[in-house]
Amino acid sequence: MSPASIFGAFLQLILFSVLCQGLRLYSKAKLNYSRNHYKVMSRVLVTGGAGFIGSHTVDKLIEKGYEVTVLDNLERQVHLGRKPKYLNEKAEYVYEDVRSLKAWAKVLGDVQYVIHLAGAVGVGQSFWQPRKYMTVNTVGTANLYQVLMANRERAKKIEKIVVASSKSIYGEGAYLCEEHGVVYPGPRSTEQLKKKDWEQKCPICGRPVRPVGITEEKPAQNLSPYALSKYDSERLSLQFSEVLGIPTVAFRYFNVYGPRQSLSNPYTGVVAIFLSRLKNGKPPVIFEDGKQVRDFVYVEDVADFNVRALERGQGVFNLGTEKPTSLLEIVSILKGITGARVDPDVTGDFRPGDNRHDYADTTKLRREYGEYAFTDLKKGMEKLAEWSSGEEARDMFEREEVERKKFIQI
Numbered sequence: 588m589s590p591a592s593i594f595g596a597f598l599q600l601i602l603f604s605v606l607c608q609g610l611r612l613y614s615k616a617k618l619n620y621s622r623n624h625y626k627v628m629s630r631v632l633v634t635g636g637a638g639f640i641g642s643h644t645v646d647k648l649i650e651k652g653y654e655v656t657v658l659d660n661l662e663r664q665v666h667l668g669r670k671p672k673y674l675n676e677k678a679e680y681v682y683e684d685v686r687s688l689k690a691w692a693k694v695l696g697d698v699q700y701v702i703h704l705a706g707a708v709g710v711g712q713s714f715w716q717p718r719k720y721m722t723v724n725t726v727g728t729a730n731l732y733q734v735l736m737a738n739r740e741r742a743k744k745i746e747k748i749v750v751a752s753s754k755s756i757y758g759e760g761a762y763l764c765e766e767h768g769v770v771y772p773g774p775r776s777t778e779q780l781k782k783k784d785w786e787q788k789c790p791i792c793g794r795p796v797r798p799v800g801i802t803e804e805k806p807a808q809n810l811s812p813y814a815l816s817k818y819d820s821e822r823l824s825l826q827f828s829e830v831l832g833i834p835t836v837a838f839r840y841f842n843v844y845g846p847r848q849s850l851s852n853p854y855t856g857v858v859a860i861f862l863s864r865l866k867n868g869k870p871p872v873i874f875e876d877g878k879q880v881r882d883f884v885y886v887e888d889v890a891d892f893n894v895r896a897l898e899r900g901q902g903v904f905n906l907g908t909e910k911p912t913s914l915l916e917i918v919s920i921l922k923g924i925t926g927a928r929v930d931p932d933v934t935g936d937f938r939p940g941d942n943r944h945d946y947a948d949t950t951k952l953r954r955e956y957g958e959y960a961f962t963d964l965k966k967g968m969e970k971l972a973e974w975s976s977g978e979e980a981r982d983m984f985e986r987e988e989v990e991r992k993k994f995i996q997i
C-alpha cells in the first residue's frame with residue numbers, strides 16, 4: 588500500500604467518524620426537541636378540575652406547560668350554583684357530567700393523559716343517596732372505559748391514567764397487638780360505643796392495641812357506599828390498565844385539606860367543617876373523645892403527586908404524610924391561627940361506621956417517588972385560614988346532623 592492510499596484510508600476513517608458523531612448529535616437533538624415539543628403539546632384531561640384537588644392539579648399542570656381540558660358539572664352541593672373564582676383561564680372547560688358517555692367521548696378526543704378526580708364526595712351522605720354515589724363514582728369511571736373500549740385506536744394514544752381513590756376503602760385503621768403483631772379489627776360494635784369504650788381491641792385476643800400506619804396490603808372494608816364506589820373506581824381502573832395496556836396510578840388520598848376546600852359542604856373535610864364553625868362563632872363538634880387520629884395532607888402536595896404520576900408509577904399508592912394528628916389537635920391549631928375563643932364541643936356521642944384511627948404508611952409511595960417534604964400541618968392550616976378569610980362559610984353542620992339522624996338511627 589502506498590503512503591498516499593494509507594493517508595486516503597485514514598482520511599476516510601476520520602471523515603466517517605466525524606459523520607457518525609454528527610449523526611448521533613443530530614438524532615439526540617431531534618429527540619430532545621421532540622420530547623420538549625411533545626410535552627408542550629401534551630393534553631391532560633382533568634375530570635373534577637373545578638373542584639378542590641382538581642383545580643390545584645390544573646394550576647400545576649399549566650405551570651409545567653401542559654394543555655388542560657377539564658370535565659366538571661359544577662355539582663351544586665360543592666359550588667352553590669356558581670363558577671368558582673379560582674378557575675385557571677388557560678384551561679379549557681367542558682361543563683358536563685361523567686355519567687354521560689357523550690361527555691366522555693367529547694373530552695377524550697385529543698388527550699394523552701387522564702387525571703380522573705370527578706366524584707360525589709361524602710361518606711355520611713352516601714348512605715341516604717346510594718344511587719348518586721354509585722352512578723357518579725362507579726358508573727362515571729366505567730364510562731371512561733366504555734368509551735375507550737369502543738375506540739381502541741384512541742385508547743392507544745393515552746399514555747397514563749391517574750385515578751382518585753380514597754383511604755375510606757380501608758375502613759378501620761391498622762393496629763399493633765403485642766402478641767399478634769399487625770391486626771385489622773372490624774368496626775366497633777354499637778354496644779361498645781354506647782359504653783363510650785372508644786378504643787379498638789385485638790380481634791384475636793381482645794387486648795388493647797395501638798394504631799400503626801396502614802399499608803396498601805390492608806384488605807378493604809368499604810364501610811359506606813362512598814367507600815364502595817371509590818373502591819369500584821380504583822379496581823375498574825386497574826383492571827382496564829391490563830386490558831388496554833394503559834399504565835395507571837390510583838392514589839388512596841388520606842384527609843386532604845387546604846385552600847378552595849368547600850366551606851359550605853357539610854359532608855366533606857373535617858378541617859373545613861371545624862373552620863367554618865369557628866368562623867361562625869360556633870364550637871366545632873367532635874364526636875367520641877377527640878383523641879381519634881387522622882392523616883392530614885395538604886392539597887398542593889396532593890396536586891404535585893397527581894402531576895408526578897403522569898411520568899412514573901403503576902398501581903395503588905397511599906397518599907398521606909404518615910403523621911397521625913388527633914381531632915383535638917386540629918381544633919387547637921385552628922383556634923391558635925384564627926384567634927377564636929370557642930372551645931370544641933366534645934360530645935361523647937358517636938356516629939356508627941366512623942373508624943377510630945387511621946393514618947398512612949408511605950413506604951410504597953416513597954419507594955416509587957422518593958422522599959418528599961410534605962407541607963407542615965400548621966403552615967398548611969395557616970394557608971387555609973388565610974384563604975378562607977375572603978370566603979363565605981355557610982355553616983351547614985346542623986342541617987347535616989338533622990339529615991343524618993333522620994336517616995340513620997342508632
Ligand SMILES: NC(=O)c1ccc[n+]([C@@H]2O[C@H](COP(=O)([O-])OP(=O)(O)OC[C@H]3O[C@@H](n4cnc5c(N)ncnc54)[C@H](O)[C@@H]3O)[C@@H](O)[C@H]2O)c1
Pocket residue numbers: 634635636637638639640641658659660661662663665666683684685686703704705706707708723727751752753754817839840841842843844849856
Ligand atoms: N378531599 C379529600 O380529602 C379526599 C380524600 C380521598 C379521596 N378524595 C377524592 O378526590 C376527588 C376530588 O375530591 P375533592 O376533595 O377535590 O372534591 P370536590 O367536591 O371539591 O371536587 C369534585 C369535583 O367533581 C365535580 N363533580 C361531581 N360530580 C360530578 C359529575 N357527575 N360529573 C362531573 N363532575 C362532577 C364537582 O363539581 C367538583 O368540582 C374525589 O374523587 C374524591 O372522592 C378526596
Ligand SMILES: [Zn+2]
Pocket residue numbers: 764765766767789790791792793794
Ligand atoms: Zn392479640
